[in-house]
Amino acid sequence: MSDKQQVTQRWEAYIEKIKARCNEMIAQANAGTDAFIPQLLFDTNAINNAWTGIKGQVFQLDDKLDEGWDKMDDLMDKAGFKSKEWDAEYAKSGEAKIQIHWQYEKNYILAMAKAARQVLFNVKNHINENKIHTCTQCGNALNISVYSFRAKNIKCDACEAVNTYKPDDRIIALESWVLVPLANEQALAEKEAEYFAEERRSYADNPSKEENENVVKLRKASINKYYQYLIDSIPEKADHYVRQRDQRLEWAERLNY
Numbered sequence: 522m523s524d525k526q527q528v529t530q531r532w533e534a535y536i537e538k539i540k541a542r543c544n545e546m547i548a549q550a551n552a553g554t555d556a557f558i559p560q561l562l563f564d565t566n567a568i569n570n571a572w573t574g575i576k577g578q579v580f581q582l583d584d585k586l587d588e589g590w591d592k593m594d595d596l597m598d599k600a601g602f603k604s605k606e607w608d609a610e611y612a613k614s615g616e617a618k619i620q621i622h623w624q625y626e627k628n629y630i631l632a633m634a635k636a637a638r639q640v641l642f643n644v645k646n647h648i649n650e651n652k653i654h655t656c657t658q659c660g661n662a663l664n665i666s667v668y669s670f671r672a673k674n675i676k677c678d679a680c681e682a683v684n685t686y687k688p689d690d691r692i693i694a695l696e697s698w699v700l701v702p703l704a705n706e707q708a709l710a711e712k713e714a715e716y717f718a719e720e721r722r723s724y725a726d727n728p729s730k731e732e733n734e735n736v737v738k739l740r741k742a743s744i745n746k747y748y749q750y751l752i753d754s755i756p757e758k759a760d761h762y763v764r765q766r767d768q769r770l771e772w773a774e775r776l777n778y
């Protein structure tokens with residue numbers, strides 16, 4: 522084996538070691554999530570906080586890759602690497618960083634979705650859907666959907682008095698604790714495609730027109746998937762989400778920032 526091959530092999534082994542460390546951290550975090558989920562009540566704060574801590578640790582692996590690269594410098598010099606070969610080796614750590622970051626992001630999204638399902642289960646168990654809501658003026662039963670996300674004025678069929686119905690706080694909170702994480706999970710495949718195209722584009726010195734167009738296309742696909750879930754799940758707030766989606770779609774066109 523040539524000196525160059527030996528150096529390359531050593532570098533690749535180092536990168537693999539860092540990736541394995543990342544997998545270990547993520548596996549631990551997932552085990553922690555699974556153990557804690559049964560203790561959740563009506564919010565997912567505890568899981569979110571745990572993963573924020575893990576994020577710091579996982580992203581520190583970037584520094585490990587940089588340290589490793591610094592040590593390769595001298596070895597590559599001695600082995601006589603040419604500039605192009607040098608770039609190719611360096612690109613391997615860039616690619617590893619991209620993969621490690623996504624590994625975190627993907628598992629975070631899945632953990633939050635799991636936690637969200639537990640919260641949804643708990644809320645459903647605590648809400649009495651059959652409770653009768655009556656008109657404050659005449660006592661007639663009001664036609665109310667318990668799973669509402671904002672306060673509503675409801676006119677009584679019998680006496681026409683307007684009653685204000687305020688949904689249970691735990692139901693209102695489902696929007697952020699449950700539906701947003703589930704929307705992220707729904708759009709996971711689109712997010713992944715967008716993420717890799719976006720990151721690789723940012724590492725390219727001079728991205729091609731096709732590469733740029735592809736990033737815009739994938740951004741839009743991921744935005745559409747995410748918002749469609751929220752629009753379908755919360756029809757009463759569809760206007761709000763359509764507006765937000767359209768703003769994001771406009772942003773998706775912008776590549777130079």
Ligand SMILES: [Zn+2]
Nearest residue numbers: 656659677680
């Ligand atoms: Zn009434």
